[in-house]
Amino acid sequence: MQGRQIKRCGLFSLTLLATFLHCSCLPHSTGGKPFPETAKEIASYTKVAKSIIDLAVYGKAQNRSYERLADFTDTIGNRVSGSKNLDLAINYMFSALRKDGLENVHLEPVKIPHWVRGEESAMMLQPRNHTMAILGLGSSVATPQGGIEAEVLVVESFEELKKRQKEAIGKIVVYNQPFVSYEETVQYREIGASKAAEVGAVATLIRSITPFSINSPHTGWQDYQEGVQKIPTACITVEDAMMMARMAKRGQRIVVRLTMNAQTFPDADSFNTVAEIIGSEHPEQVVLLSGHLDSWDVGQGAMDDGGGALISWEALSLLKDLGLRPRRTLRTVLWSAEEQGGVGAQQYFQLHKVNISNFNLVMESDLGTFSPLGLQFTGSAQARAVMAEVMKLLKPINTTTLEQHGEGVDIEMWMDAGVPGASLHVADSRYFWFHHTNGDTMSVQSPIEMNLCSALWAVVAYVVADLEEMLPR
Amino acid sequence: MQGRQIKRCGLFSLTLLATFLHCSCLPHSTGGKPFPETAKEIASYTKVAKSIIDLAVYGKAQNRSYERLADFTDTIGNRVSGSKNLDLAINYMFSALRKDGLENVHLEPVKIPHWVRGEESAMMLQPRNHTMAILGLGSSVATPQGGIEAEVLVVESFEELKKRQKEAIGKIVVYNQPFVSYEETVQYREIGASKAAEVGAVATLIRSITPFSINSPHTGWQDYQEGVQKIPTACITVEDAMMMARMAKRGQRIVVRLTMNAQTFPDADSFNTVAEIIGSEHPEQVVLLSGHLDSWDVGQGAMDDGGGALISWEALSLLKDLGLRPRRTLRTVLWSAEEQGGVGAQQYFQLHKVNISNFNLVMESDLGTFSPLGLQFTGSAQARAVMAEVMKLLKPINTTTLEQHGEGVDIEMWMDAGVPGASLHVADSRYFWFHHTNGDTMSVQSPIEMNLCSALWAVVAYVVADLEEMLPR
The missing domain is CATH 3.50.30.30 (Glucose Oxidase; domain 1)
Incomplete structure (x- = not known):
């Protein structure tokens, strides 16, 4: 992640205010459906959530996101905006996502800064x-x-x-x-x-x-x-x-x-990298999972944000492996040039905001894939009530926390425009020890922690995408 | 400190054995004097120990060892064996010790390795x-x-x-x-x-x-x-x-x-740096306090072993400030070329071992001057019993621990030859994070912790040097 967090303080206050304004009418309804019915509907996912967790944490997919991240970062190294390495990274990931059998794998062109140290x-x-x-x-x-x-x-x-x-x-x-x-x-x-x-x-x-x-x-x-x-x-x-x-x-x-x-060159051509599991009933409606593929030009960019990108891929892999196709589309987007101010994500927003009513939930992982605690969530009180029920499905791995506000440079414009947003919330006390240094390498990552992050990411994305109704705004 | 710690494992076992062999006759006597009398004698230092602690921790000398270390390491930087910087460091310290009004300040020539990266x-x-x-x-x-x-x-x-x-x-x-x-x-x-x-x-x-x-x-x-x-x-x-x-x-x-x-040059001329408070009754008998002045050629050598050297100076300063002159001589020796295998200390031993019977206690601080716990001690059971009483004087700063074995490349030959030896024992969990890296700087040091280390060092050295009898062997 880069450094534009000051903005979030304002966002945080707005969110608190929104929560306050809404709390008198909570949890009577979640959109059209009475809340108790939604809660019951969510509880019916207990078994499927368990199967996702089992696959990610104890089953065949155990350590897969870590191994994929290690192969990716060992092979490419760091990949700063505008660099040849970032091109290699995008190519690597495009091939890997296709090879994994995901759907609608494609690249969306963006222009990104090109600064060379x-x-x-x-x-x-x-x-x-x-x-x-x-x-x-x-x-x-x-x-x-x-x-x-x-x-x-x-x-x-x-x-x-x-x-x-x-x-x-x-x-x-x-x-x-x-x-x-x-x-x-x-x-x-x-x-x-x-x-x-x-x-x-x-x-x-x-x-x-x-x-x-x-x-x-x-x-x-x-x-x-x-x-x-x-x-x-x-x-x-x-x-x-x-x-x-x-x-x-x-x-x-x-x-x-x-x-x-140091030299600044004209903006370079790059891409946001996209892969999907297309929804069975509402393919036009989207739950978006994301992390950024670019990094700083030091270390391996394993923590910032290889891990976030990799669990956003892994979540789709897990669901595919289990043959789970939700009602709505699951879309993984691996952003370009986050470190220069969410540049790829901004262009994505400009291109896709015309369909904003179809964006059900936007998710981002960019504060490390360490031991997960739950989610940071931005949305209405009704949406929060639904998410709180979803998080209960994560009891088997004790990651049920739902914090007050979602963070993330790459999804904040969606959240500002009213789309519910969620960020992975991890025990990240050492994150800033390694942040943007040569110490951001695979050595700070743990396969066990990444299994848990992947499981959480997949359960939340799948269930929210499969519920009868979209999250209330 | 350098790396010859394997030897200490053997030493540790021998010490344990010695303790075992002696424990049946403990604590009946401490040399010529019945033990209860010695214990009483030591207890009579409670007030003077308190005055040393007060000066170092709360009084005029508060933060002095830290400030001196900062000035020394900021001025000189690192100072590897054979380097011009080590010469500068020795000159700096020679002048500083004289300026401080210590006695018999002098340099003892040694030959040291000269390896250049x-x-x-x-x-x-x-x-x-x-x-x-x-x-x-x-x-x-x-x-x-x-x-x-x-x-x-x-x-x-x-x-x-x-x-x-x-x-x-x-x-x-x-x-x-x-x-x-x-x-x-x-x-x-x-x-x-x-x-x-x-x-x-x-x-x-x-x-x-x-x-x-x-x-x-x-x-x-x-x-x-x-x-x-x-x-x-x-x-x-x-x-x-x-x-x-x-x-x-x-x-x-x-x-x-x-x-x-890398190049290895012929051995270079260097010095162990010595300062004393000369004993009032038995000037030929010595309690030796020490740390090493050389460091690796990275960072500032603040932790390894600027801190040890500085508290060995500071202990004498504190006693001088209080007008305390013990019966025996207190001798601070700042070793040269510890990192190459205790080279300066070995030559000191060869030169002075003829007077080994006059060496009452040898002390070394070379595992960091972090939050002190007490001492690691090597010596007979009778000597340990005396030291345990001495450590009780440090109750006001809760550093009364007396661990089983003394460590220290620069004093181990004395201990091997039967001289009681003590090493500063600190809470050093992060010591090896910084050891021999560019991260060994003043930023890892704390003035408060150094105050405590200095107080402990001064109390132990003074009381042992002032007791009526030498430590039993």
Whole structure:
């Protein structure tokens, strides 16, 4: 996932408000059908849910999503927007989905950003020589050839930068903001460069957005603000940011040479990758399952978001293996260029929103496929009541939680437009330790956890797609 | 600390045996004086121990050891055996100890290994291109110019290597041994190269010795066995070792190009750094406190072993500040070239063993200065009984534990020769996450924890040095 989570805070509040407004009429009805009947209908899926779980967790499909993810990420490696590797990944997945016997496997063209990191380095020259581990931030401009050599100003916050703005002129601003939460702290990565440029800085180095580090830089997208000078920007490690802060506090003069050869090319051609199990009664109505195929250009992109993509495939495989064809269509979409701001998903929305009334539920997994807890859900109180019943089917694997709000850059426009949305909710305490680093590899994934995620994903998608009525809005 | 812990297992058994043999006569006596009198004598230090703790933890010296360590490691950086940085570190510390007003500050010449890493890289060429994070192992030879390009054989153990030895000929052997414990698993780093060379391998890549990784390679010393071809050897990350193991299991051919420019120069001149508070009654009798000043050539060497060195200085500072001069001499020794096998400490032992009867207690801190629990102690049952009483003085900071065996490459020869030895025992569950990596920086240190370590170190050293009688052997 990338970093546009601030928006979700607003979404969250709206959702809470919606819940509040609706709660007086809950759970009297779910669309046309009285709620008790719907609840009874859902309970009738207990056996089929059990068979899906058995297949995924204990049966022939055990560890399959993990093995598929390992083969995919070991074969392709990372796959950043615009790269040849992303093309290879899309080809790999297109072939794999067809070979798996899924229906309507096809690619939908999108245009995506094409930013290339190039060689980059940061060397502290004063008070002593020290080579820093860095990762340029996505969309950053390059430094002039030979790099930028400048004194450093260390600040802990935007407020401090504002107070000391006169000192920033001609300097490299180092943000040493403490990690509070990803949602709150990521703003330094997203807009730190422009904030510093506004007060005359020549470059920025931003403490990586993570609560834990083994000298690990974390990359990510950043946004230049309109009308502000574009200056080079990279993330540094927590360790180096803290060290420079200590040096500055001692009154030591810090000089750094930053060299970045990043380049932005014209938008590239890419595809969202689609596969389906076509609905038996309402093929035009859709439950959408999704994850993104692109990753950052470091590590393997196993956690972000290979796992999400793979369980969205696996869910369909499981249902196909069991010969389960729901009333509505199950559609897996593997997005392109999520990390650059949900670019593939935005284009998908523009293309398909004309059919918005046929979108029953949109699902996204992009916060890791670790030990699952349940779902985060956005929708009306009536829809929530239905989903709560669906989640009870997951009792055999103890993943029945239904949290208050769905997250996800790639589905938020659907949710904003009123379509019920669900995100996989996992025990993800270490997610941001590895996020956008070289440590995002298969070593953080567990086959057992992926079995559980796949089972949950398949049960929810199947049952919601097969109910007599669509989810109420 | 470096990796020669296997020896300690033997030591541990001997210690247990010694304890067993002695326990029938415990705690009747402690040398010449009846034990109850010694216990009473120790209890009389309650107030002075409290004053040391107050100064270190709550008083003027609060956070001083941390601040000193930060200044030292931020100023010098890492300081591997034979490097200019180690010379700078010794000069820095010599000046600092003198400036602090300690007594008999001097340097004792030693000869130390001089191995230089040089440029190094490992590139996977098949089944796909992938740049691996590596760190050559200390004492490794270089590759021929242009590197070694060879197929990889992945094994999980020495047993598997033996079984598949015919396959190893001409290959780069990758050890993907699981992490069991540092003591057990480090043998792959220490002797893996020679084991592979014996069966015809051309180089080795060894999975880093750690239970946790964010794509972090861990370096360390390795030992070529006599009469075996010396082949280049480096550590790789857990992630890359696991990936190559998965690829091998799929039957994929793996080809790697390893390039290392490591060089071994003639032994270099260096020093153990010494400072004292000279004893008032028995200046020739010594309680020795120690840590090592050298580190690996990555990170800052804050944890390994800046912290140990700094609290061994801080303990003397605290006592000096309080005007406390014990009967015997307190001697802080900051070793050179521990990481290459306790090289400075060995030479110190050879030089000073003639006075072994005057060595009352040897102390070493080299497993991190994290939250302290107490001491690991090696000595007779009578000595242990005395130490147990001393540890009771640390009740105010709840660090009264006295574990069964002392560890420490730099003091083990004294303990082997019968001198009581104590190592700082800390809650070190994350120690090996950072050990010998670029993540060994000030960011893993806590001022509060270092205050506690310093207090413990000072109380134990002072009281043992001031008791009427030396510790019984």
